[in-house]
Amino acid sequence: xxxxxxxxxxxxxxxxxxxxxxxxxxxxxxxxxxxxxxxxxxxxxxxxxxxxxxxxxxxxxxxxxxxxxxxxxxxxxxxxxxxxxxxxxxxxxxxxxxxxxxxxxxxxxxxxxxxxxxxxxxxxxxxxxxxxxxxxxxxxxxxxxxxxxxxxxxxxxxxxxxxxxxxxxxxxxxxxxxxxxxxxxxxxxxxxxxxxxxxxxxxxxxxxxxxxxxxxxxxxxxxxxxxxxxxxxxxxxxxxxxxxxxxxxxxxxxxxxxxxxxxxxxxxxxxxxxxxxxxxxxxxxxxxxxxxxxxxxxxxxxxxxxxxxxxxxxxxx
Numbered sequence: 001x002x003x004x005x006x007x008x009x010x011x012x013x014x015x016x017x018x019x020x021x022x023x024x025x026x027x028x029x030x031x032x033x034x035x036x037x038x039x040x041x042x043x044x045x046x047x048x049x050x051x052x053x054x055x056x057x058x059x060x061x062x063x064x065x066x067x068x069x070x071x072x073x074x075x076x077x078x079x080x081x082x083x084x085x086x087x088x089x090x091x092x093x094x095x096x097x098x099x100x101x102x103x104x105x106x107x108x109x110x111x112x113x114x115x116x117x118x119x120x121x122x123x124x125x126x127x128x129x130x131x132x133x134x135x136x137x138x139x140x141x142x143x144x145x146x147x148x149x150x151x152x153x154x155x156x157x158x159x160x161x162x163x164x165x166x167x168x169x170x171x172x173x174x175x176x177x178x179x180x181x182x183x184x185x186x187x188x189x190x191x192x193x194x195x196x197x198x199x200x201x202x203x204x205x206x207x208x209x210x211x212x213x214x215x216x217x218x219x220x221x222x223x224x225x226x227x228x229x230x231x232x233x234x235x236x237x238x239x240x241x242x243x244x245x246x247x248x249x250x251x252x253x254x255x256x257x258x259x260x261x262x263x264x265x266x267x268x269x270x271x272x273x274x275x276x277x278x279x280x281x282x283x284x285x286x287x288x289x290x291x292x293x294x295x296x297x298x299x300x301x302x303x304x305x306x307x308x309x310x311x312x313x314x315x316x317x
Contacts, residue, residue: 001026001029001030001308002028002029002030002039002040002309002313003030003031003032003037003038003039003040004029004030004031004032004038004039004040004041004309005031005033005034005038005040005041005042006031006042007035007036007041007043007048007052007118008043008044008045008048008050009044010042010044013044013065013066013067014301014302014305015042015045015065020298020302023299023302024302024305024306027306028306028310029305029306029309035052035056035060038060039060039061039313040061040062040063040309040312040313041056041060041061041062041063042062042063042064042065043063043064043065044064044065044066044068044071044072044252045064045066045071046064046072046074047089049062049064049088053081053082053086054082057082057085058085058086059085061313062081062086062087062088062092063088063089063090063091063312063313064088064089064091064092065090065091065092065097065098065305065307066092066093066098066104067090067092067093067098068093069092069093069208069209069210069212069215070135070209070210071092071095072090072092072126073094073143074090074091074092074094074095075094075095075145076090076095077089077090077091077095077097078090079228084205087315089303089308089312091212091304091308093212093215093234094145094212094249095143096212096213096214097304097308098301098304099212099214099215099216099301100297100300100301100304101212101214101297101300101301102214102216102236102238102239102241102242103216103242103286103294103297104214104215104292104297104298104300104301105217105298105301106218106221107286107293107297108214108291108294108298109218110221110225110283110286110287110294112287113284113287113288114224114225114227114264114280114283114284115280116277116280116281117227117273117276117277117280118168121269121272121273122269123202123269123272124202125201125202125204126202126264126265126267127170127200127201127202128163128168128169128170128201128202128203128204128205128231128264129169129170129171129197129198129200129201129204129205129228130156130159130160130163130164130170130171130172130173130204130205131172131173131185131194131197131198131204131205131206132156132157132160132171132172132173132205132206132207133174133175133186134157134173134174134175134176134177134181134309135153135157135174135175136153137153137154137157137161137175137176138154138157138158138161139154140153140154140157142154143210150187150210150211150212150236151209151210151212152207152208152209152233153207153209153210155233155251156205156207157165157231157258158257159204159205159231159251159257161180162257162261163205163257163261163264164180166261168261169205170182170201172184172185172197173185173186174186175290180308185197194222194226195222195225195226198222198223198226198227198228199226199227200220202228202229202272203228203229203230203231203249203264204223204228204229204230204231205231206219206220206222206223206228206230206231206232207219207231207232207233207251208233208237211233211235211236211237212236212237213236213237213238214237214238216237216238216239216242217239220232220239220248221230221283224276224279224280224282224283225283227276229248229249229275229276229279230248230249230279231248231249231251232248232249232250232251233250233251233252234238234248234250234252234287235252236248242280242282243278243279244278244282246274246275246278247275247278247279247282248275248279249263249264249275265293291314
C-alpha cells in the first residue's frame with residue numbers, strides 16, 4: 001500500500017470523492033491522517049509543501065496534484081528541491097497527467113437529452129453574457145509556453161470589457177471593477193443561478209482560464225445545455241477532437257473583439273440554429289452513453305495517478 005497525506009483542501013478532486021478513493025484503494029493507494037505515516041505528501045500548491053521539505057527530507061516523496069491551472073504552472077513533471085538533494089513531482093493541467101481526455105471530470109453532468117432548435121427558429125435577440133471572475137483581468141500575469149502566452153484571462157477580460165463598453169455584453173462574476181458586473185453570481189445555488197442567467201442570452205463568452213490540451217471544463221457544456229451558443233477559444237485545447245468546426249464560435253478565428261461582435265451582428269438565424277444544433281448533437285451523443293462512458297474517462301485519470309504514484313515511490317526509494 002502507498003499511503004498519501006493531503007495538505008490543505010482537495011475539494012472536488014479524486015482525493016475527496018468516495019468512489020474515486022475506493023478505486024484508488026483497490027489499486028493500492030490509501031489516504032492517511034498523519035504525514036509521518038505517509039509515503040507521499042500531496043498538495044494543490046507547491047508553497048504548501050515547502051514546510052515539510054526539511055522536516056522529512058528524503059524520508060518522503062512530494063507531489064503537487066491539481067486541476068486548477070493557476071494553482072500550479074509547472075510544465076515539467078519534476079524539479080529538484082533541497083539544493084538538488086531531492087525532487088518534487090507535478091501532475092497538473094500542463095503536464096497532461098490530470099485532464100487525460102476532453103471528458104475527464106465533467107461528462108457526468110451531461111446526463112439528459114436536449115431538444116434541437118426547431119426548423120422555424122428565429123432570433124429573438126443577440127445578447128451576449130460573460131460569466132467569469134475578473135482575477136487580474138487585463139493585467140493578468142502572462143504564462144509563456146514555447147514562446148506563446150497561453151493565459152486566456154487577459155484575452156477574455158478584454159473582450160468582455162470592450163463588449164460592455166459597446167453595450168453588447170453583460171458581465172456577471174467576482175472581482176470586476178465597481179459597477180461593471182450585474183452581480184457576483186457565485187453565491188447560493190450556483191448551478192441553478194447560472195442556468196437562470198444563461199436562459200436570457202443567445203451567446204456565452206466562456207473561455208477556459210488557459211490553453212492546454214484536454215483542459216475542457218463545464219463552461220462549454222453549461223452553455224450548450226442552456227441553449228447559449230458558446231464563444232470559446234479552441235486552438236491548442238483539443239476541443240476539435242470532440243466538436244466539429246463551425247459549431248461553437250471559436251475566438252481563435254478572430255483578430256480583435258470588434259471582428260467577433262460584427263460576426264455575431266451579421267449572423268442569420270439559420271446559421272445560429274445550425275451551429276447550436278451541432279453542439280446539441282455532440283452533447284446528446286455523450287449523454288446517450290451514460291455513466292459507463294463517464295466512468296471510463298474518469299478512470300483514465302485515476303489510472304494515471306496510480307501509475308505515477310508507483311513510479312514516484314520506485315524512484316524515491
